[in-house]
Amino acid sequence: MTNDELRSVAVTKTVDARGTACPGPLLEAKKAMGTIKSGEILEVLSADEGSKRDIPLWAKKKEIDYLGTIDEAGYFRIFIRK
Amino acid sequence: MENKKMCMALFSGSLDKLTAAGVILSGAVADDMDVEIYVLMQGARAFKRDIATNKDQLMMAENSHLREEFIAACKQLNVKEWYQFFIDAKAMANVKVHICGLAGKLWGGVKIDDFVEWADDIVGINEYITSAQNADVHLFI
Known part of the structure:
Protein backbone atom coordinates (compact mmCIF):
# COMPACT_ATOMS: atom_id res chain seq x y z
CA MET A 1 0.00 0.00 0.00
CA THR A 2 1.10 3.58 -0.60
CA ASN A 3 1.49 5.98 2.30
CA ASP A 4 -1.74 7.72 1.30
CA GLU A 5 -3.61 4.41 1.29
CA LEU A 6 -2.14 3.49 4.66
CA ARG A 7 -3.18 6.82 6.14
CA SER A 8 -6.77 6.14 5.16
CA VAL A 9 -7.15 2.50 6.28
CA ALA A 10 -9.60 1.78 9.07
CA VAL A 11 -7.37 0.86 11.99
CA THR A 12 -9.06 -1.25 14.65
CA LYS A 13 -6.35 -0.87 17.24
CA THR A 14 -3.16 1.14 17.68
CA VAL A 15 -0.42 0.11 20.06
CA ASP A 16 2.18 2.68 21.00
CA ALA A 17 5.46 0.84 21.58
CA ARG A 18 7.67 3.88 21.09
CA GLY A 19 8.88 3.69 24.67
CA THR A 20 10.40 0.25 24.22
CA ALA A 21 13.46 -1.12 22.48
CA CYS A 22 13.60 -4.43 20.60
CA PRO A 23 11.88 -6.85 21.27
CA GLY A 24 9.21 -4.61 22.84
CA PRO A 25 7.37 -3.54 19.67
CA LEU A 26 7.26 -7.12 18.36
CA LEU A 27 5.86 -8.44 21.63
CA GLU A 28 3.32 -5.62 21.78
CA ALA A 29 2.24 -6.52 18.24
CA LYS A 30 1.86 -10.16 19.18
CA LYS A 31 -0.18 -9.35 22.28
CA ALA A 32 -2.43 -6.95 20.39
CA MET A 33 -3.03 -9.50 17.64
CA GLY A 34 -4.71 -11.66 20.22
CA THR A 35 -7.26 -8.94 20.90
CA ILE A 36 -8.51 -8.23 17.35
CA LYS A 37 -10.57 -10.27 14.93
CA SER A 38 -9.63 -11.73 11.58
CA GLY A 39 -9.67 -9.01 8.92
CA GLU A 40 -9.10 -6.20 11.40
CA ILE A 41 -6.06 -3.92 11.18
CA LEU A 42 -3.45 -3.26 13.83
CA GLU A 43 -1.16 -0.24 13.78
CA VAL A 44 2.10 -0.47 15.73
CA LEU A 45 4.00 2.70 16.57
CA SER A 46 7.70 2.02 17.04
CA ALA A 47 10.79 4.16 17.35
CA ASP A 48 12.98 1.08 16.93
CA GLU A 49 14.59 0.84 13.50
CA GLY A 50 14.72 -2.96 13.71
CA SER A 51 10.94 -3.19 13.96
CA LYS A 52 10.60 -2.07 10.35
CA ARG A 53 11.97 -5.43 9.26
CA ASP A 54 11.20 -7.57 12.28
CA ILE A 55 7.43 -7.10 12.37
CA PRO A 56 6.89 -7.76 8.62
CA LEU A 57 9.07 -10.88 8.87
CA TRP A 58 7.13 -12.12 11.88
CA ALA A 59 3.81 -11.34 10.19
CA LYS A 60 4.77 -13.39 7.13
CA LYS A 61 5.54 -16.42 9.29
CA LYS A 62 2.24 -16.06 11.16
CA GLU A 63 0.27 -15.61 7.92
CA ILE A 64 -0.67 -12.07 8.92
CA ASP A 65 -0.89 -9.49 6.13
CA TYR A 66 1.76 -6.81 6.29
CA LEU A 67 0.25 -3.71 4.69
CA GLY A 68 3.15 -1.31 4.92
CA THR A 69 5.06 1.20 7.03
CA ILE A 70 4.87 4.97 7.18
CA ASP A 71 8.14 6.63 8.17
CA GLU A 72 7.17 9.53 10.43
CA ALA A 73 9.56 11.95 12.13
CA GLY A 74 11.34 9.85 14.74
CA TYR A 75 9.11 6.81 14.59
CA PHE A 76 7.38 4.32 12.31
CA ARG A 77 3.74 3.39 11.82
CA ILE A 78 3.56 -0.29 10.91
CA PHE A 79 0.25 -1.68 9.63
CA ILE A 80 -0.72 -5.35 9.72
CA ARG A 81 -4.02 -7.13 9.11
CA LYS A 82 -5.05 -10.27 11.00
CA MET B 1 0.29 -27.95 13.75
CA GLU B 2 2.80 -28.65 16.48
CA ASN B 3 4.83 -25.67 17.68
CA LYS B 4 8.49 -25.50 16.74
CA LYS B 5 10.93 -26.09 19.56
CA MET B 6 13.90 -24.15 20.82
CA CYS B 7 16.44 -25.55 23.26
CA MET B 8 18.71 -23.07 25.02
CA ALA B 9 21.70 -23.99 27.14
CA LEU B 10 22.26 -20.97 29.35
CA PHE B 11 25.79 -21.33 30.64
CA SER B 12 26.51 -17.68 31.25
CA GLY B 13 25.66 -15.82 34.42
CA SER B 14 26.73 -12.45 33.08
CA LEU B 15 24.38 -9.49 32.87
CA ASP B 16 24.85 -8.86 29.15
CA LYS B 17 24.49 -12.49 28.06
CA LEU B 18 21.47 -13.02 30.30
CA MET B 41 27.25 -23.58 35.55
CA GLN B 42 27.41 -19.81 36.23
CA GLY B 43 23.94 -19.49 34.81
CA ALA B 44 22.63 -21.35 37.83
CA ARG B 45 24.20 -18.79 40.13
CA ALA B 46 22.33 -15.97 38.40
CA PHE B 47 19.09 -17.91 38.80
CA LYS B 48 19.48 -18.20 42.56
CA ARG B 49 16.74 -16.42 44.41
CA ASP B 50 19.14 -14.17 46.32
CA ILE B 51 21.17 -13.27 43.24
CA ALA B 52 18.78 -12.84 40.29
CA THR B 53 17.48 -9.37 41.11
CA ASN B 54 20.71 -8.16 42.68
CA LYS B 55 22.51 -6.52 39.78
CA ASP B 56 25.59 -5.86 41.91
CA GLN B 57 26.19 -9.62 41.84
CA LEU B 58 26.23 -9.86 38.06
CA MET B 59 29.19 -8.85 35.91
CA MET B 60 29.76 -8.58 32.16
CA ALA B 61 30.87 -11.56 30.06
CA GLU B 62 33.74 -9.51 28.71
CA ASN B 63 34.90 -5.89 28.65
CA SER B 64 34.01 -5.42 32.29
CA HIS B 65 34.81 -1.71 32.06
CA LEU B 66 31.64 -1.28 29.96
CA ARG B 67 29.31 -2.53 32.69
CA GLU B 68 28.08 0.84 33.94
CA GLU B 69 27.67 2.12 30.37
CA PHE B 70 25.64 -0.98 29.53
CA ILE B 71 23.39 -0.59 32.56
CA ALA B 72 22.83 3.11 31.91
CA ALA B 73 22.02 2.54 28.23
CA CYS B 74 19.57 -0.25 29.05
CA LYS B 75 17.83 2.03 31.52
CA GLN B 76 17.63 4.88 29.01
CA LEU B 77 16.20 2.56 26.34
CA ASN B 78 13.67 1.00 28.74
CA VAL B 79 15.21 -2.44 28.30
CA LYS B 80 13.72 -4.85 30.79
CA GLU B 81 15.76 -6.34 33.60
CA TRP B 82 17.16 -9.66 32.38
CA TYR B 83 14.86 -11.78 34.53
CA GLN B 84 11.74 -9.88 33.41
CA PHE B 85 12.24 -11.17 29.85
CA PHE B 86 11.97 -14.69 31.21
CA ILE B 87 8.96 -14.00 33.43
CA ASP B 88 7.10 -12.31 30.56
CA ALA B 89 8.00 -15.07 28.10
CA LYS B 90 6.66 -17.71 30.46
CA ALA B 91 3.37 -15.81 30.65
CA MET B 92 3.07 -15.78 26.85
CA ALA B 93 4.16 -19.23 25.73
CA ASN B 94 5.25 -22.69 26.76
CA VAL B 95 8.64 -21.87 28.30
CA LYS B 96 10.28 -24.17 30.82
CA VAL B 97 13.32 -23.30 32.92
CA HIS B 98 15.35 -26.25 34.11
CA ILE B 99 18.24 -25.92 36.54
CA CYS B 100 21.16 -28.32 36.12
CA GLY B 101 21.51 -30.26 39.38
CA LEU B 102 25.28 -30.09 39.41
CA ALA B 103 25.37 -26.40 38.55
CA GLY B 104 22.90 -25.62 41.31
CA LYS B 105 25.02 -27.38 43.90
CA LEU B 106 28.10 -25.41 42.84
CA TRP B 107 26.42 -22.31 44.22
CA GLY B 108 24.69 -23.87 47.20
CA GLY B 109 21.35 -24.48 45.49
CA VAL B 110 19.98 -27.94 46.16
CA LYS B 111 16.21 -27.42 46.13
CA ILE B 112 14.09 -25.71 43.51
CA ASP B 113 13.09 -23.20 46.20
CA ASP B 114 16.70 -21.98 46.24
CA PHE B 115 16.14 -20.60 42.77
CA VAL B 116 13.80 -18.00 41.26
CA GLU B 117 10.16 -18.94 41.70
CA TRP B 118 9.69 -19.13 37.94
CA ALA B 119 12.27 -21.92 37.56
CA ASP B 120 10.41 -25.16 36.93
CA ASP B 121 12.63 -27.95 38.17
CA ILE B 122 16.11 -29.38 38.74
CA VAL B 123 17.19 -31.87 36.11
CA GLY B 124 20.04 -34.09 34.96
CA ILE B 125 22.08 -33.62 31.81
CA ASN B 126 20.35 -36.26 29.70
CA GLU B 127 17.20 -34.15 29.67
CA TYR B 128 19.19 -31.36 28.07
CA ILE B 129 20.66 -33.69 25.46
CA THR B 130 17.23 -35.12 24.68
CA SER B 131 15.77 -31.63 24.32
CA ALA B 132 18.64 -30.58 22.05
CA GLN B 133 18.12 -33.69 19.90
CA ASN B 134 14.47 -32.79 19.41
CA ALA B 135 14.84 -29.04 18.93
CA ASP B 136 14.43 -27.06 15.72
CA VAL B 137 16.74 -24.38 17.14
CA HIS B 138 19.52 -25.07 19.63
CA LEU B 139 21.54 -22.31 21.29
CA PHE B 140 24.41 -22.30 23.75
CA ILE B 141 24.77 -18.95 25.52
Whole structure:
Protein backbone atom coordinates (compact mmCIF):
# COMPACT_ATOMS: atom_id res chain seq x y z
CA MET A 1 0.00 0.00 0.00
CA THR A 2 1.10 3.58 -0.60
CA ASN A 3 1.49 5.98 2.30
CA ASP A 4 -1.74 7.72 1.30
CA GLU A 5 -3.61 4.41 1.29
CA LEU A 6 -2.14 3.49 4.66
CA ARG A 7 -3.18 6.82 6.14
CA SER A 8 -6.77 6.14 5.16
CA VAL A 9 -7.15 2.50 6.28
CA ALA A 10 -9.60 1.78 9.07
CA VAL A 11 -7.37 0.86 11.99
CA THR A 12 -9.06 -1.25 14.65
CA LYS A 13 -6.35 -0.87 17.24
CA THR A 14 -3.16 1.14 17.68
CA VAL A 15 -0.42 0.11 20.06
CA ASP A 16 2.18 2.68 21.00
CA ALA A 17 5.46 0.84 21.58
CA ARG A 18 7.67 3.88 21.09
CA GLY A 19 8.88 3.69 24.67
CA THR A 20 10.40 0.25 24.22
CA ALA A 21 13.46 -1.12 22.48
CA CYS A 22 13.60 -4.43 20.60
CA PRO A 23 11.88 -6.85 21.27
CA GLY A 24 9.21 -4.61 22.84
CA PRO A 25 7.37 -3.54 19.67
CA LEU A 26 7.26 -7.12 18.36
CA LEU A 27 5.86 -8.44 21.63
CA GLU A 28 3.32 -5.62 21.78
CA ALA A 29 2.24 -6.52 18.24
CA LYS A 30 1.86 -10.16 19.18
CA LYS A 31 -0.18 -9.35 22.28
CA ALA A 32 -2.43 -6.95 20.39
CA MET A 33 -3.03 -9.50 17.64
CA GLY A 34 -4.71 -11.66 20.22
CA THR A 35 -7.26 -8.94 20.90
CA ILE A 36 -8.51 -8.23 17.35
CA LYS A 37 -10.57 -10.27 14.93
CA SER A 38 -9.63 -11.73 11.58
CA GLY A 39 -9.67 -9.01 8.92
CA GLU A 40 -9.10 -6.20 11.40
CA ILE A 41 -6.06 -3.92 11.18
CA LEU A 42 -3.45 -3.26 13.83
CA GLU A 43 -1.16 -0.24 13.78
CA VAL A 44 2.10 -0.47 15.73
CA LEU A 45 4.00 2.70 16.57
CA SER A 46 7.70 2.02 17.04
CA ALA A 47 10.79 4.16 17.35
CA ASP A 48 12.98 1.08 16.93
CA GLU A 49 14.59 0.84 13.50
CA GLY A 50 14.72 -2.96 13.71
CA SER A 51 10.94 -3.19 13.96
CA LYS A 52 10.60 -2.07 10.35
CA ARG A 53 11.97 -5.43 9.26
CA ASP A 54 11.20 -7.57 12.28
CA ILE A 55 7.43 -7.10 12.37
CA PRO A 56 6.89 -7.76 8.62
CA LEU A 57 9.07 -10.88 8.87
CA TRP A 58 7.13 -12.12 11.88
CA ALA A 59 3.81 -11.34 10.19
CA LYS A 60 4.77 -13.39 7.13
CA LYS A 61 5.54 -16.42 9.29
CA LYS A 62 2.24 -16.06 11.16
CA GLU A 63 0.27 -15.61 7.92
CA ILE A 64 -0.67 -12.07 8.92
CA ASP A 65 -0.89 -9.49 6.13
CA TYR A 66 1.76 -6.81 6.29
CA LEU A 67 0.25 -3.71 4.69
CA GLY A 68 3.15 -1.31 4.92
CA THR A 69 5.06 1.20 7.03
CA ILE A 70 4.87 4.97 7.18
CA ASP A 71 8.14 6.63 8.17
CA GLU A 72 7.17 9.53 10.43
CA ALA A 73 9.56 11.95 12.13
CA GLY A 74 11.34 9.85 14.74
CA TYR A 75 9.11 6.81 14.59
CA PHE A 76 7.38 4.32 12.31
CA ARG A 77 3.74 3.39 11.82
CA ILE A 78 3.56 -0.29 10.91
CA PHE A 79 0.25 -1.68 9.63
CA ILE A 80 -0.72 -5.35 9.72
CA ARG A 81 -4.02 -7.13 9.11
CA LYS A 82 -5.05 -10.27 11.00
CA MET B 1 0.29 -27.95 13.75
CA GLU B 2 2.80 -28.65 16.48
CA ASN B 3 4.83 -25.67 17.68
CA LYS B 4 8.49 -25.50 16.74
CA LYS B 5 10.93 -26.09 19.56
CA MET B 6 13.90 -24.15 20.82
CA CYS B 7 16.44 -25.55 23.26
CA MET B 8 18.71 -23.07 25.02
CA ALA B 9 21.70 -23.99 27.14
CA LEU B 10 22.26 -20.97 29.35
CA PHE B 11 25.79 -21.33 30.64
CA SER B 12 26.51 -17.68 31.25
CA GLY B 13 25.66 -15.82 34.42
CA SER B 14 26.73 -12.45 33.08
CA LEU B 15 24.38 -9.49 32.87
CA ASP B 16 24.85 -8.86 29.15
CA LYS B 17 24.49 -12.49 28.06
CA LEU B 18 21.47 -13.02 30.30
CA THR B 19 19.88 -9.97 28.69
CA ALA B 20 20.73 -11.26 25.22
CA ALA B 21 19.21 -14.63 26.13
CA GLY B 22 16.06 -12.83 27.22
CA VAL B 23 15.83 -10.91 23.95
CA ILE B 24 16.30 -14.08 21.90
CA LEU B 25 13.76 -15.87 24.07
CA SER B 26 11.27 -13.08 23.33
CA GLY B 27 11.76 -13.58 19.60
CA ALA B 28 11.07 -17.28 19.95
CA VAL B 29 7.96 -16.62 22.02
CA ALA B 30 6.68 -14.17 19.40
CA ASP B 31 6.92 -17.09 16.97
CA ASP B 32 4.95 -19.33 19.36
CA MET B 33 7.89 -21.66 19.83
CA ASP B 34 8.01 -24.03 22.78
CA VAL B 35 11.22 -23.25 24.65
CA GLU B 36 13.24 -25.40 27.01
CA ILE B 37 15.99 -23.54 28.88
CA TYR B 38 18.72 -25.52 30.63
CA VAL B 39 20.60 -23.40 33.13
CA LEU B 40 24.20 -24.56 33.50
CA MET B 41 27.25 -23.58 35.55
CA GLN B 42 27.41 -19.81 36.23
CA GLY B 43 23.94 -19.49 34.81
CA ALA B 44 22.63 -21.35 37.83
CA ARG B 45 24.20 -18.79 40.13
CA ALA B 46 22.33 -15.97 38.40
CA PHE B 47 19.09 -17.91 38.80
CA LYS B 48 19.48 -18.20 42.56
CA ARG B 49 16.74 -16.42 44.41
CA ASP B 50 19.14 -14.17 46.32
CA ILE B 51 21.17 -13.27 43.24
CA ALA B 52 18.78 -12.84 40.29
CA THR B 53 17.48 -9.37 41.11
CA ASN B 54 20.71 -8.16 42.68
CA LYS B 55 22.51 -6.52 39.78
CA ASP B 56 25.59 -5.86 41.91
CA GLN B 57 26.19 -9.62 41.84
CA LEU B 58 26.23 -9.86 38.06
CA MET B 59 29.19 -8.85 35.91
CA MET B 60 29.76 -8.58 32.16
CA ALA B 61 30.87 -11.56 30.06
CA GLU B 62 33.74 -9.51 28.71
CA ASN B 63 34.90 -5.89 28.65
CA SER B 64 34.01 -5.42 32.29
CA HIS B 65 34.81 -1.71 32.06
CA LEU B 66 31.64 -1.28 29.96
CA ARG B 67 29.31 -2.53 32.69
CA GLU B 68 28.08 0.84 33.94
CA GLU B 69 27.67 2.12 30.37
CA PHE B 70 25.64 -0.98 29.53
CA ILE B 71 23.39 -0.59 32.56
CA ALA B 72 22.83 3.11 31.91
CA ALA B 73 22.02 2.54 28.23
CA CYS B 74 19.57 -0.25 29.05
CA LYS B 75 17.83 2.03 31.52
CA GLN B 76 17.63 4.88 29.01
CA LEU B 77 16.20 2.56 26.34
CA ASN B 78 13.67 1.00 28.74
CA VAL B 79 15.21 -2.44 28.30
CA LYS B 80 13.72 -4.85 30.79
CA GLU B 81 15.76 -6.34 33.60
CA TRP B 82 17.16 -9.66 32.38
CA TYR B 83 14.86 -11.78 34.53
CA GLN B 84 11.74 -9.88 33.41
CA PHE B 85 12.24 -11.17 29.85
CA PHE B 86 11.97 -14.69 31.21
CA ILE B 87 8.96 -14.00 33.43
CA ASP B 88 7.10 -12.31 30.56
CA ALA B 89 8.00 -15.07 28.10
CA LYS B 90 6.66 -17.71 30.46
CA ALA B 91 3.37 -15.81 30.65
CA MET B 92 3.07 -15.78 26.85
CA ALA B 93 4.16 -19.23 25.73
CA ASN B 94 5.25 -22.69 26.76
CA VAL B 95 8.64 -21.87 28.30
CA LYS B 96 10.28 -24.17 30.82
CA VAL B 97 13.32 -23.30 32.92
CA HIS B 98 15.35 -26.25 34.11
CA ILE B 99 18.24 -25.92 36.54
CA CYS B 100 21.16 -28.32 36.12
CA GLY B 101 21.51 -30.26 39.38
CA LEU B 102 25.28 -30.09 39.41
CA ALA B 103 25.37 -26.40 38.55
CA GLY B 104 22.90 -25.62 41.31
CA LYS B 105 25.02 -27.38 43.90
CA LEU B 106 28.10 -25.41 42.84
CA TRP B 107 26.42 -22.31 44.22
CA GLY B 108 24.69 -23.87 47.20
CA GLY B 109 21.35 -24.48 45.49
CA VAL B 110 19.98 -27.94 46.16
CA LYS B 111 16.21 -27.42 46.13
CA ILE B 112 14.09 -25.71 43.51
CA ASP B 113 13.09 -23.20 46.20
CA ASP B 114 16.70 -21.98 46.24
CA PHE B 115 16.14 -20.60 42.77
CA VAL B 116 13.80 -18.00 41.26
CA GLU B 117 10.16 -18.94 41.70
CA TRP B 118 9.69 -19.13 37.94
CA ALA B 119 12.27 -21.92 37.56
CA ASP B 120 10.41 -25.16 36.93
CA ASP B 121 12.63 -27.95 38.17
CA ILE B 122 16.11 -29.38 38.74
CA VAL B 123 17.19 -31.87 36.11
CA GLY B 124 20.04 -34.09 34.96
CA ILE B 125 22.08 -33.62 31.81
CA ASN B 126 20.35 -36.26 29.70
CA GLU B 127 17.20 -34.15 29.67
CA TYR B 128 19.19 -31.36 28.07
CA ILE B 129 20.66 -33.69 25.46
CA THR B 130 17.23 -35.12 24.68
CA SER B 131 15.77 -31.63 24.32
CA ALA B 132 18.64 -30.58 22.05
CA GLN B 133 18.12 -33.69 19.90
CA ASN B 134 14.47 -32.79 19.41
CA ALA B 135 14.84 -29.04 18.93
CA ASP B 136 14.43 -27.06 15.72
CA VAL B 137 16.74 -24.38 17.14
CA HIS B 138 19.52 -25.07 19.63
CA LEU B 139 21.54 -22.31 21.29
CA PHE B 140 24.41 -22.30 23.75
CA ILE B 141 24.77 -18.95 25.52
